[in-house]
Amino acid sequence: MKEYVLKTMNVSKSFRNFWALKDVSITLEAGKIYGLIGQNGAGKTTLMKMIAGLSFPTAGTIELFGHSNQKERQSALKRIGCLIEYPGVEGKLSASENLKVHRIMRGIPNKELDQELLELVGLKGVGKKKVKDFSLGMKQRLGIAIALLGNPEFLILDEPINGLDPLGVVEIRKLIKRMCEEKNMTILISSHNLPELFQTATDYIIIDKGEIKKTLTQEELEDSCQHYIRIECREPEKLAEVLESKLKTVNYKVMQDKSIQLYEYLEEKEYVAKTIFENGIIPTHFSVRGDTLENYFISVIGGEQND
Numbered sequence: 359m360k361e362y363v364l365k366t367m368n369v370s371k372s373f374r375n376f377w378a379l380k381d382v383s384i385t386l387e388a389g390k391i392y393g394l395i396g397q398n399g400a401g402k403t404t405l406m407k408m409i410a411g412l413s414f415p416t417a418g419t420i421e422l423f424g425h426s427n428q429k430e431r432q433s434a435l436k437r438i439g440c441l442i443e444y445p446g447v448e449g450k451l452s453a454s455e456n457l458k459v460h461r462i463m464r465g466i467p468n469k470e471l472d473q474e475l476l477e478l479v480g481l482k483g484v485g486k487k488k489v490k491d492f493s494l495g496m497k498q499r500l501g502i503a504i505a506l507l508g509n510p511e512f513l514i515l516d517e518p519i520n521g522l523d524p525l526g527v528v529e530i531r532k533l534i535k536r537m538c539e540e541k542n543m544t545i546l547i548s549s550h551n552l553p554e555l556f557q558t559a560t561d562y563i564i565i566d567k568g569e570i571k572k573t574l575t576q577e578e579l580e581d582s583c584q585h586y587i588r589i590e591c592r593e594p595e596k597l598a599e600v601l602e603s604k605l606k607t608v609n610y611k612v613m614q615d616k617s618i619q620l621y622e623y624l625e626e627k628e629y630v631a632k633t634i635f636e637n638g639i640i641p642t643h644f645s646v647r648g649d650t651l652e653n654y655f656i657s658v659i660g661g662e663q664n665d
């Protein structure tokens with residue numbers, strides 16, 4: 359049976375007359391990495407804050423680890439770790455001193471945890487260096503270490519790779535995947551950039567203007583962005599036969615509108631056109647289709663695509 363970490367049901371949030379979230383209903387399964395994707399102002403931070411108990415919905419229900427009533431949810435919140443907006447760190451202290459402060463504030467006595475977490479996030483070697491002299495990537499990793507105090511089962515990270523250089527992005531990506539794999543942690547990570555999250559998440563939630571526009575798995579996203587040759591003709595059965603017998607491929611799909619999508623030979627379009635023509639098929643349409651991740655995201659939120 360699937361284990362659910364979070365269910366939000368018709369969650370809405372208004373600030374005076376402005377609805378920052380409208381009827382948000384999402385379900386997160388344990389052990390997956392969810393990418394919450396939306397442009398600036400889409401409502402990502404607002405949603406994450408409500409899930410983490412830092413703010414309250416105007417309407418709707420949030421169920422955490424199966425608990426939706428206020429009292430039980432309060433204790434379920436202890437099973438969450440979050441990095442939402444930058445955590446309170448003291449620039450004049452080192453990474454381990456900062457961790458110690460947060461550990462003591464949370465009432466966690468285990469002193470060894472500080473070094474364990476610094477090692478986990480790759481900050482063990484920084485010694486006494488003050489946090490004010492850290493790079494952005496190091497600060498983000500310290501923020502993640504703080505979020506990991508308390509050994510959370512569900513980790514919420516708001517834009518953890520925003521502003522990082524490519525190497526920093528790779529490091530955070532590896533860390534997130536490792537935590538999911540080694541600790542079976544469920545992770546919700548936000549970003550305004552779908553390609554950036556593409557190699558990290560297992561599932562995607564696309565949000566725009568406070569509304570969930572689409573939820574999809576990595577596989578579904580890959581399918582949506584896969585490139586193919588679209589061929590239309592009067593005799594699709596005959597075309598399928600030619601693809602199999604002459605081009606030796608079964609890597610195609612006959613669509614409902616009877617067009618055929620061919621997922622091979624993208625670099626040899628002329629050869630495909632010549633072969634089908636020589637075998638008596640006259641295409642009424644022949645084109646290469648498929649989206650980039652960016653264009654797919656824009657099409658889902660209803661904007662204009664780039665060519």
Ligand SMILES: Nc1ncnc2c1ncn2[C@@H]1O[C@H](COP(=O)(O)OP(=O)(O)OP(=O)(O)O)[C@@H](O)[C@H]1O
Pocket residue numbers: 373378396397398399400401402403404405550
């Ligand atoms: N406390 C608040 N008072 C008034 N409006 C708010 C408040 N918090 C958020 N908003 C508004 O709600 C909308 C959603 O904001 P939110 O910070 O959740 O977006 P976001 O997707 O996280 O964007 P960003 O990537 O820019 O952080 C924005 O229009 C924002 O101005």
